Amino acid sequence: MNRSYLDYAAKRIGQAVIVILLSYVFTFIVVSVLPGDPITNVLRDPQNGFSEEEIQQIIAAQGLDRPVLVQLWASLSQFLSGDLGLSMRSNRPVSTLIAEVLPSTLVLATSGLAVAIVLALVIGYGTQFLPRRYGQGLLRGFPSLFLSVPNFVIGLVLIHIFGFQLGLFRVINADSFWATFFAAVALGIPVSAQIAEVLIANLDHEARQDYAAVARGRGISQSQLFFRHLLKPSALPVVTVVALTIGELLGGSLITETVYGRTGIGSLVQRSVTTQDLPVIQAVVSLAAVAFVVVNLIADLVYPLLDPRVKLIGTVKPRPATGDDTFDDRVEGIPS
Amino acid sequence: MASQDKLTQRPDTLSALLTPPLLKVDGLSVAYGRRTVVDDVGFDLARGRSLALIGESGSGKSTIAKAVLRLLPDGAHADGRIAFNGQDILKQPERHFRTLRGRAIGFVPQDPANALNPVRTIGAQAQEAAALTDEPNKALRKALILDTFAEVGLDNPGRVYDSYPHQLSGGMLQRVLIGLAVLPRPALLVADEPTSALDVTIQKRILDLLSRLQHDLDISLLLITHDLAIASERADKLVVLKDGTVQEAGRTQDVFSAPSSAYARKLHADVPALNPDRYAPLRDPGFHRLDGREGTATKIAVEGVSKTFSVDGKSLTAVDRISFSVAAGTTHALVGESGSGKTTTIRLLLGLDEPDAGRITVSGETISGSDRTSQRAVWRHLQLVYQNPFTSLDPTWSVEQLVREPLDRYRIGTVAERRAQVREALANVGLGDHLLQRKPGALSGGQRQRVAIARTLVLRPDVIVLDEPTSALDVSVQADIVEVLLSLQANLGLTYVFVSHDLALVRQLAHTVSVMRKGRIVEHGTVTDIFDTPRQPYTRALLDSIPAGVHASQTATHKAANLRQEIFA
Numbered sequence: 001m002n003r004s005y006l007d008y009a010a011k012r013i014g015q016a017v018i019v020i021l022l023s024y025v026f027t028f029i030v031v032s033v034l035p036g037d038p039i040t041n042v043l044r045d046p047q048n049g050f051s052e053e054e055i056q057q058i059i060a061a062q063g064l065d066r067p068v069l070v071q072l073w074a075s076l077s078q079f080l081s082g083d084l085g086l087s088m089r090s091n092r093p094v095s096t097l098i099a100e101v102l103p104s105t106l107v108l109a110t111s112g113l114a115v116a117i118v119l120a121l122v123i124g125y126g127t128q129f130l131p132r133r134y135g136q137g138l139l140r141g142f143p144s145l146f147l148s149v150p151n152f153v154i155g156l157v158l159i160h161i162f163g164f165q166l167g168l169f170r171v172i173n174a175d176s177f178w179a180t181f182f183a184a185v186a187l188g189i190p191v192s193a194q195i196a197e198v199l200i201a202n203l204d205h206e207a208r209q210d211y212a213a214v215a216r217g218r219g220i221s222q223s224q225l226f227f228r229h230l231l232k233p234s235a236l237p238v239v240t241v242v243a244l245t246i247g248e249l250l251g252g253s254l255i256t257e258t259v260y261g262r263t264g265i266g267s268l269v270q271r272s273v274t275t276q277d278l279p280v281i282q283a284v285v286s287l288a289a290v291a292f293v294v295v296n297l298i299a300d301l302v303y304p305l306l307d308p309r310v311k312l313i314g315t316v317k318p319r320p321a322t323g324d325d326t327f328d329d330r331v332e333g334i335p336s
Numbered sequence: 337m338a339s340q341d342k343l344t345q346r347p348d349t350l351s352a353l354l355t356p357p358l359l360k361v362d363g364l365s366v367a368y369g370r371r372t373v374v375d376d377v378g379f380d381l382a383r384g385r386s387l388a389l390i391g392e393s394g395s396g397k398s399t400i401a402k403a404v405l406r407l408l409p410d411g412a413h414a415d416g417r418i419a420f421n422g423q424d425i426l427k428q429p430e431r432h433f434r435t436l437r438g439r440a441i442g443f444v445p446q447d448p449a450n451a452l453n454p455v456r457t458i459g460a461q462a463q464e465a466a467a468l469t470d471e472p473n474k475a476l477r478k479a480l481i482l483d484t485f486a487e488v489g490l491d492n493p494g495r496v497y498d499s500y501p502h503q504l505s506g507g508m509l510q511r512v513l514i515g516l517a518v519l520p521r522p523a524l525l526v527a528d529e530p531t532s533a534l535d536v537t538i539q540k541r542i543l544d545l546l547s548r549l550q551h552d553l554d555i556s557l558l559l560i561t562h563d564l565a566i567a568s569e570r571a572d573k574l575v576v577l578k579d580g581t582v583q584e585a586g587r588t589q590d591v592f593s594a595p596s597s598a599y600a601r602k603l604h605a606d607v608p609a610l611n612p613d614r615y616a617p618l619r620d621p622g623f624h625r626l627d628g629r630e631g632t633a634t635k636i637a638v639e640g641v642s643k644t645f646s647v648d649g650k651s652l653t654a655v656d657r658i659s660f661s662v663a664a665g666t667t668h669a670l671v672g673e674s675g676s677g678k679t680t681t682i683r684l685l686l687g688l689d690e691p692d693a694g695r696i697t698v699s700g701e702t703i704s705g706s707d708r709t710s711q712r713a714v715w716r717h718l719q720l721v722y723q724n725p726f727t728s729l730d731p732t733w734s735v736e737q738l739v740r741e742p743l744d745r746y747r748i749g750t751v752a753e754r755r756a757q758v759r760e761a762l763a764n765v766g767l768g769d770h771l772l773q774r775k776p777g778a779l780s781g782g783q784r785q786r787v788a789i790a791r792t793l794v795l796r797p798d799v800i801v802l803d804e805p806t807s808a809l810d811v812s813v814q815a816d817i818v819e820v821l822l823s824l825q826a827n828l829g830l831t832y833v834f835v836s837h838d839l840a841l842v843r844q845l846a847h848t849v850s851v852m853r854k855g856r857i858v859e860h861g862t863v864t865d866i867f868d869t870p871r872q873p874y875t876r877a878l879l880d881s882i883p884a885g886v887h888a889s890q891t892a893t894h895k896a897a898n899l900r901q902e903i904f905a
Contacts, residue, residue: 132410210450213407217445218464218516219438228464233455308500309454 023289105264115188120195146193155186202234243299364416386557388571396580442517448509468520507538565883609840618822641694672852719792725784782813
């Protein structure tokens with residue numbers, strides 16, 4: 001843990017905080033600028049029977065007549081102190097609503113990610129070592145195929161085959177192991193495509209490097225070559241890709257939860273959007289942004305620790321010269 | 337076991353006749369699809385002996401090496417017979433052959449910088465080689481690795497073991513790789529251009545190491561090289577290849593001193609080390625200028641120039657109070673190893689960096705890195721030819737665009753005039769108009785470098801800075817480029833600053849030389865003075881590294897080794 005790493009970490013964390021704040025502000029502004037003010041929509045609904053006076057009272061009580069910037073400041077400081085406000089529909093704390101459904105979504109998203117990574121590894125290994133005549137080309141087509149099939153289609157196909165035809169799980173009982181498993185598969189397949197695509201390209205690149213031939217010249221087997229040599233340098237850039245797929249996982253969970261009838265963040269968002277429950281939407285969007293930024297922050301912080309070659313900002317090292325003298329005598333002196 | 341080996345090493349002639357060769361290649365052909373790259377090649381290599389495959393790129397020499405190791409890429413098809421210890425390598429299933437790789441046949445690759453996995457420690461990769469010795473105890477295996485590292489001349493084996501490849505220099509990496517290759521005590525070592533990516537002094541030390549290990553461990557060496565001088569110094573037998581076929585083969589003395597094929601004779605003539613005075617007539621006008629027989633003017637004057645960089649908080653003096661001057665119409669060579677400050681010097685000369693102290697004048701004008709306008713004015717008179725023509729030309733541009741670009745940038749002449757100038761520049765470097773619309777991808781390496789030179793000529797500069805202009809090229813192509821450069825100098829009176837670590841080439845091309853070491857000029861003078869009567873031990877060591885192309889006698893090698901130890905200790 002050297003000085004330059006700490007500098008780097010501090011800088012990255014600072015950037016992450018700024019991004020989170022900006023995303024909160026952005027969501028807030030978008031919601032308030034968009035036409036169709038949900039609050040007055042509800043209040044002015046003739047069925048609710050509020051008089052104009054009552055409406056003005058409520059608006060004043062909620063502080064909705066203040067300037068937008070003041071409202072933003074109030075809302076932001078509330079958010080930062082951990083208070084997500086009350087749901088307009090149920091009047092329950094938004095944090096409670098989210099806490100109720102979060103575990104289910106986390107289980108689904110993590111198992112979806114696990115499925116995606118395993119699948120990408122299998123495809124990656126196959127593209128390197130499956131002989132051409134046994135369909136290596138077919139395997140290389142999988143990522144683009146997976147990317148182009150929407151996950152609700154995959155979900156429905158899986159429900160049809162394993163739920164209805166084979167009776168492996170009860171479609172209504174969404175919490176059984178097999179139901180979760182197939183939901184994770186449906187969620188993981190499109191995500192695996194993104195990971196596999198990058199992984200295959202990197203594996204191809206690494207396999208062409210001299211060191212791969214030299215390592216084979218040391219008499220190691222194919223799987224030793226794959227797991228000991230090719231996988232790590234190929235997987236390092238994938239760390240970044242995996243972090244980026246969190247958006248995919250969050251969005252995918254929403255659809256998958258609907259298809260599999262699971263309760264989760266997805267179903268919560270769906271309900272809140274249809275009922276224009278603004279505090280919930282604002283909270284979920286902000287928390288999604290936080291999750292996205294934090295995961296990518298972790299990836300950025302872990303990466304230099306995994307890759308010995310990564311040079312951190314401010315420590316530009318010249319390329320080692322081809323000298324033969326000592327460790328310290330190999331500096332040409334031109335920061336290239 | 338090792339001591340027993342020593343007793344039986346070097347089979348005498350009789351037993352060599354009786355025992356079958358360790359490696360026998362017979363009617364080997366390799367094709368990629370329909371393209372045959374190796375055609376009916378045959379040779380044999382006795383136990384403990386060495387054989388060199390010589391040829392230019394595309395000659396099929398590396399393909400043969402890969403075929404022997406069975407590391408040919410997918411889509412390559414090998415025919416014929418490669419017998420190792422009497423077993424046909426090509427016919428064996430991969431599972432069976434793998435036990436030979438590393439254990440019986442070791443491999444030393446071309447470019448040490450890319451030959452080790454960058455994200456694993458040297459030790460982790462060395463353990464793979466050590467695993468081939470069937471030693472079950474990990475601590476003993478590590479001890480064996482550290483012994484081997486010491487054996488190949490690595491000073492601090494423990495530190496090397498824990499390092500990542502990027503933390504070591506090229507020479508150290510090549511020592512590591514040779515160590516890993518010989519660690520399982522193979523019977524055959526295949527070395528594919530083991531020194532072409534290294535500095536000239538290191539080149540010699542690595543080759544010495546290979547020769548020593550070959551003798552000490554009784555290993556057969558299959559050396560692949562493009563350098564006839566190196567091959568004839570290091571191998572008992574030579575096989576000269578061109579376009580995948582054998583041009584000539586035989587004992588080294590025979591092939592080297594009396595080549596019978598036209599191609600081998602040409603190769604011999606193109607090696608700079610063997611023909612120092614090849615271009616004397618083209619070069620003499622420059623010497624006349626130096627002698628003062630013709631009007632002499634100082635074109636470039638570098639006076640007390642220093643440059644310090646800050647690296648990792650440490651300051652590093654890349655160039656330390658250097659001074660030299662170059663007479664108009666002559667070639668000044670900067671020689672030295674990587675890290676000697678050559679590149680920094682030319683960057684300062686081109687105004688890409690600004691000196692911390694000192695003054696550089698070209699044609700009487702002071703060069704300053706800070707002022708854009710004066711920089712542009714300087715660049716018109718001062719052009720650079722970059723080392724590697726395979727990366728220095730934009731692959732999407734046509735030859736015409738590439739050569740015309742400087743004229744466009746400086747808005748010189750009308751469209752028609754520019755076109756005429758492009759043609760003239762191309763004609764000057766010996767390229768015809770039919771290449772105008774070609775892209776770099778459709779040109780050979782030599783043609784590309786000619787385009788790069790033509791590109792500098794359109795601005796009609798007085799000075800061209802040549803940064804290792806031939807180091808990426810084959811030896812015969814290199815000879816062509818040298819000829820082009822010298823005739824341009826003779827015809828146009830150009831002044832060259834020539835950066836190189838190839839002293840043999842400097843000997844052929846330059847008029848004056850500065851020898852650089854660790855940022856300083858340790859010796860300078862005319863090329864004849866420096867090469868015939870070097871005063872500094874460092875210069876002598878550099879000169880000594882030029883492969884002489886004959887079997888140097890044992891005493892000479894020892895003397896040279898002692899000298900080098902003296903200097904580099």
